[in-house]
Amino acid sequence: MDLLDRLLGHDTWTTRVLLQRAHALSDEELDQEFDIGHRSVRATADHIIFNMEVWAALMAGQRPDTSRGSLPEDRTVPALVARLEAAASHLADVARVIADGGAWNELWTDTLDEPPTRKSYGGAIAHVITHSMHHRAQLLYMLRKLDVMNLPEGDVLSWEQQLSPIKSLRDEATVQGFPIA
Numbered sequence: 001m002d003l004l005d006r007l008l009g010h011d012t013w014t015t016r017v018l019l020q021r022a023h024a025l026s027d028e029e030l031d032q033e034f035d036i037g038h039r040s041v042r043a044t045a046d047h048i049i050f051n052m053e054v055w056a057a058l059m060a061g062q063r064p065d066t067s068r069g070s071l072p073e074d075r076t077v078p079a080l081v082a083r084l085e086a087a088a089s090h091l092a093d094v095a096r097v098i099a100d101g102g103a104w105n106e107l108w109t110d111t112l113d114e115p116p117t118r119k120s121y122g123g124a125i126a127h128v129i130t131h132s133m134h135h136r137a138q139l140l141y142m143l144r145k146l147d148v149m150n151l152p153e154g155d156v157l158s159w160e161q162q163l164s165p166i167k168s169l170r171d172e173a174t175v176q177g178f179p180i181a
Helices: 003-022 041-059 077-100 121-145 156-163 166-175
Strands: 107-110 117-120
Touching (some): 003 041, 077 121
Antiparallel strands (some): 107 117
């Protein structure tokens, strides 16, 4: 597992866990407005996922479906989880092709910008990951205000610990020449 796998895996897992915790909320709570970000749990989660969908499509040279999330049935918690899984898989596939091809600094054209703008693949992938993290922090704030319990800290090490036994990670690190104290 390389750094890209870790960052994308953590990104998806943390967003998924927050959606799972939000599943018990009523529609009124999901749509309750806060003075932050996109103002509600539902709108913020949709925004995170929509950005993953759009950026993955753009970097893959596809026309993004900008109508996603516009229908109420696209914004239920189960629908958001399904959209997250599809978007995360697509983004990971696109990012892996870029990484394996050493194309981090290659430019592509963002056709949604007016006028269209050239961007690096590496910058775009970093943007999607950090953008999601920024809005997940807002989700955590809103979920705390709604008294949702058992929220994750949201850090990469928590994700890594739940992912696999630490022994296998230690073995991998030792094999790679990085001794673990």
